Amino acid sequence: MSSISDSHQLEKRAVPWKLCTICKEKLIFKSPREFTRHLRDFHCTKEGGSYVCRYGLNDVCPSLPVEGVSDRDYEDHIARDHVCNQPGLDGRFKGFNHMSVQPRPIAVPPNMANSEPSVVQDQHRWTVFNASVNLPAALNDPRLIKRETDFFSKTWGQDFYEKTYIPPSPFLPDIEKFHFDKYLHRTAGRLKKHQKHLQGPSQLEEQETFLTKAVKQTEKNRAELEQIPKLFMNPNFNLENPETFNAVFPWTQVEESRVDNSGIRHSSKLLQEKLSHYLDVVEVQIARQISMRSEAFFVTMTSHDRLQEKMKATLGSIKHLRDKIHALDELMARGSLRVLKYAKAKANHVKLYKMLKLMATVHQTQPTIQTLLSTNEFVGALDLIATTQEVLSQELAGIHSFRHLGSQLAELAKVIDIMMQEDFLKYVSSELNRPVTDTVPLTDEERLVAVLFGMLRLQRLDFIELYREEAFTAMKAVVKQTVIEAVLAAEDIDTEDNTGRLADHMRRLNYNQWMQLVMDLFSNYLVILNRAKAFHGIASDVIGIAAGKTKALTPVTSTTEDAMNSSEQATHLNVSVAEEVDVMLTTDSFNKATASLREMLYSIGDHAHDRCVKVMNARAKDGFLERLSSAEFVALSREVEKFVTDCECICGRRSMSLRGSLQSQANRIVNRFHDERRNKLSLILDNERWKPADVPTEFQILVDHISNTGKLSLPEKKTDPERKPGEFLMVDEQRFAVVGTVLMLLKIIVEYCQIVDDIPSVAPDLLTRLIDLLKIFNSRTCQLVLGAGALELVGLKTISTKNLALASRCLQLVVYFMPRLKKHFEGKLISKSMNMLKYFDQILKDYKDHIDEISNKLVTIMESMVHAQLSKWEVKAPMPSPCFRAVCKQMSKLHEAVIGILPEEQIKVLFIRINKTFKRLLREQLVKLNVTNDGGPQHGLVTSDLAFYAGSFKTLRGLEGLANEVNDAWEKR
Structure with a gap:
């Protein structure tokens, strides 16, 4: 009690670490x-x-x-000076290190030496499991701005890494003694009773007293029973056993009885008394x-x-119950069971x-299959085989x-399967x-539908490829037959000679x-394609029905009901199909x-085109073909x-092989046509003498037709013998003096336009x-006229101004028709080729430049003539001077050379330029x-x-007032 009071007084004192x-x-x-x-x-x-240590005033x-x-001395200092700085507590906290109390060492089994710490034994011992910061986390802390200077001199432990003090949670209250007052008050009565029981004699002692008496009595009985030999206590004790009998009745006593009768009686008596004693005990x-x-x-x-009496009563009750159960069994159970037995037998x-x-039905399967095959019911036969195989594997x-x-x-x-393919x-x-x-597209439709359903029943989709191959073979035969008939129908071909090939006969x-x-x-070929199209429609409907995508046409369903019940109706089938058709194909199939x-229909159409191309x-x-007009x-x-x-309408896709072949032939014809016209134009140009030619009637009719219709096309040939x-060449009330070459060029241009219209x-x-x-026409005209190439080719003495004017007028005729030519091609070109129209603008510019060059050439000729005359001019009488006479x-x-070739407007423009040149010179x-x-004499002569x-x-027509103003020829002063 004194120790308890001392500790209570100690707790009342002010503890420094609190x-x-x-x-x-x-x-x-x-x-x-x-x-x-905390410190x-x-x-x-x-x-x-x-x-x-900074724990004190002013740190x-x-x-x-x-x-x-050091770290160890710092810990000892805290324990000694700040935690245990009161008398009487130094010994209690002596050696205080990381723990407040050093626990008593506990023996650890050898097998637990390297295991995890024990909660009971090692709860006060610091181990590596108590570490709050690991070394990699401390080394890789991104929040540290720089490394600490004492990092490598620290002692590793839970205080190695600085951390912010976290105060105790305010949500966890401090537990004091008054919190247990209610519990102590409630358990005070039981505590007193417990203490009272502890003060009285214990049950253990009473139990020990009872056990002591029982042990003493047992020891006493054991002492008495030990007098009896162990042999009599053996559970297997039996005197019939010789060894047991000899042990109970020794042979020595029996043998001694043979010698002395008195001894026999004495020993037997002792044995009897001994056994009696054993019996009494x-x-x-x-x-x-x-x-x-x-x-x-x-x-x-x-x-x-009592048990015997109850057993007799129980036996009686059991017997009565058995009798009653037997009667109930006969009356209620056995009859019903017999009914169930008979019902089970009937069901069996x-x-x-x-x-x-x-079994009888299955036995008739093969004859039924033969009957179905005889009527082309392949689907029924295959369904019967599949159903029979399923029955054989199950029922x-x-x-x-x-x-x-x-x-x-x-x-x-x-x-x-083989029969269906064949x-x-x-x-x-x-x-x-x-x-x-x-012309019937398809015959025997029922037979085809039966075969198609049968092949789809076996998931055989190769019938499409088989039909395609057969169609190719049929097309080859059609070509041969058609050519033979055409050759035989030709009367001018000798068909008796069969040594040549069919293609050779066709070329004749x-x-x-x-x-x-x-x-x-x-x-x-269109007949063959229509037949293929009909097969495609039937096969499409059959495949749709087999896949459940198309509703079959049944004999009992009206067209109106079909339109109401299904949006996809078989549109090609003309035969009725069973209303309930099993789905044989998946969506992918x-x-x-x-x-x-x-693709089959496309390939057949393409093959037809390929055969025609051949x-x-x-x-x-x-x-x-190249010689065709x-x-x-x-x-x-x-x-x-x-x-x-027609093939595109049937097959649904345009095939380009035949059209491409025709296009290549058209290109060859165009090449031949162009080569002929180019050579013809070049030949005419080389022989052109550049003199005005008479315009034949056909060319004037051609130009009139173009003017009246607005189209570059050849007119119908009409003979007018009276027309000379x-x-x-009259073109829209304009006169063109032309050479024969430009007329041929104009006709060639119209022929080109005609071919464009046709192809x-x-x-x-x-x-x-x-x-x-x-x-070619522009460049050759420039070479022959401006370049004087005609002097050598046709033997002209010189290129006169009349030749130049005529060449310019021919070029103007081509320029006149150029916009119509461009418009004509613009209506024939496709959109992606419209950019080719720019070539017309380029060639038009070239022609205009050429016309301007000819005009410049005429001005240059007159300029050289005037310069030559004025260089010899002398201002003296008589007047007019010979120089001016020659110039005029x-x-x-x-003017005489160009008046019948060029229009008056162009002549006036030409002479205006020449007049300006004259005045300048x-x-x-x-x-x-x-x-x-x-105003002097020379001035009068010049005037x-x-x-x-x-x-x-x-005196020049159209130029009467051109030179009225000549005073500007004088130099301005």
Whole structure:
């Protein structure tokens, strides 16, 4: 009690580690460890590897040196001076380190030495599991601005890394003794009772007393029973055993009885007394035990009697219950069970009957399949085989008599597959090879539908490829048959000579016969394509029905109901199909089959075009197509275009092989046509003498037709014998003096435009070639006239002004028709080729430049003549001077040369330029001669010449007032 009171008084004293006297916030600590950690975190500084305590006034500890101590000395200082600084507590906290109390060492088993710390044994011991910061986290802290200087001199531990003090949670209250007052008050009564029990005799002592008495009595009984030999206590004691008998009755006593009878009686008596003694001891023990358990024996016997009585009553009840149950069993259970037994037997009999009936039906499978195959019911036969195989594998599994039927049905399915393929090929061959005069697209539709459903039932989609191959074969035969018929129909071909190939005989056909062959071939191919289109429609409907995408046409469903019930109705089938058709194809298979059918139709159309291309190439080997006229080629182009359009309507896709072949032939024709016209134009230009030519009637009619219709096309040939050739070409009330070459060029241009109208596909090619032809005419005209090439070619003595004016007028004629030519091609070119129209603008500019060059040439000729005359001019009488007379004569000759060729407007513009040139040269000559308009004699002479010069223009038509003003010839002063 004294120790308890002392500890209570100690607790009442003020404990130093309970409160920090330095911090403004009054923190209360629960243990010295928390107080020590607080001093280390907030009242300690580290300088290098030394610790300086700052727990005191002005951050100076009165008991620790200022220079600092080690980590261990710092811990001892806190425990000694700040935690245990009261008398009587030094010994209690002596050696205080990281823990407030050093626990008593506990022995650790060897197998637990390296294991994790024990909660019970090691709860006060610091281990690596108590570390709050690991070394990599401390080294890689991104919040540190720079490394600490004492980093490598620190001691590793829980205080190695600085951390912010986290105050205790305000949500965790401090537990004091008054919190347990209610509990102590409630358990005070039980505590008193417990203490009272502790003060009285314990049950253990009473139990020990009872056990002591029982042990003493047992020891006493054991001492008495030990007198009896162990042999009699053996559970297997039996005197019939010789060893046991000899042990109870020794042989020595028996042998001694033979010697001395008195001894026998004595020893037997002793043995009898000994055994009697043993019996008495046993009986006494038994009696004692019985006496001790007499009450239990009495209760047992009484209970035994009662038990016997209850057992008799129970047996009676059981017997009565059994009798009653037996009666109930006979009355209620056995009859019902017999009913159930009979019902089960009936069900078994019905099941057996159905099984036998099913076996009989399966037994008739093969004859039924043969019957279905005889009527082309392939789908029904295959369904029957599949159903029978399913029945054999499920309901009739294990039936010995049907063990071979499954394999037989599988072989039969393979035979049906082969039969369907053969039947399909036979049908397709006969269908495609029918005479082309038979215009019915499809015959025997029921047979085709039956075969298609059968092949789809086996997931055989290769029938599409088979049909395509058969169609290719049929097309090859159609070509051969058509050519043979065309050759035989030609009367001028000897068909008795069969040594040549069929293509050689075909080349002997003339244009009309060959065109008839082409039209017949196109017609026959359209028949084949229509048959393929009909097959495509039937196959599409069958595939749609097999995939559940299309509703089949049934004999009991009206058209109105079909339109109401389904948006996708079979549009090609003309035969009725069962209303409920099993879905045989998946969506992927349906899409694949539909795409294959579409590609089949495309490929058949492409093959038809390829075959036609081969026929045309075979006929074109001898240059037949290149020799065709434009009208003939146009007729061929129209037939080809019609066939291509019909094929596109049937197949749904435009094929380009035949059109491409025709395009290549058209390009060859264009090349030949262009080469002929270019050579013809070059030859005419080389022989052109550049003199005005009479305009034949046909050219004037051509120009009139263009003017009246506004189209560059050839007119219908009309003979007008009364109409004579004209001197000029009249174009929209304009007169053109032309040479024969430009007339031929004009006709060639119209022929180009006519070909463009007939064959629009060659418009880009013809445009470039026509531009090339126009460039040739322009460049050759420049070479022959301006370049004086005609002097050598045709033997002209000189290139006169009349030749130049005529060349300019011919170029003007071409320029006049250039906008119409551009407009004509603009309507024939496709949108992506419209940029080619810029070539017309370029060639138009070239022609205009050429015309300007000819005008400049005329001015240059007159300038050189005037310069030559004025250089010899002298201002003296008589007047007019010979120089001015010669100039006026040359002016008159020039006007006479161009007046019938160039229009008056161009002549006036030309002579205005010449007049300006004359005045310029005269002004220079007057300056050179030092003659001025000062009113002197020379001024009068010059004025007289100028008056003569101005008067000469009055005689020139259209130039009467051109030289009225001549005073500007004088140099201005």
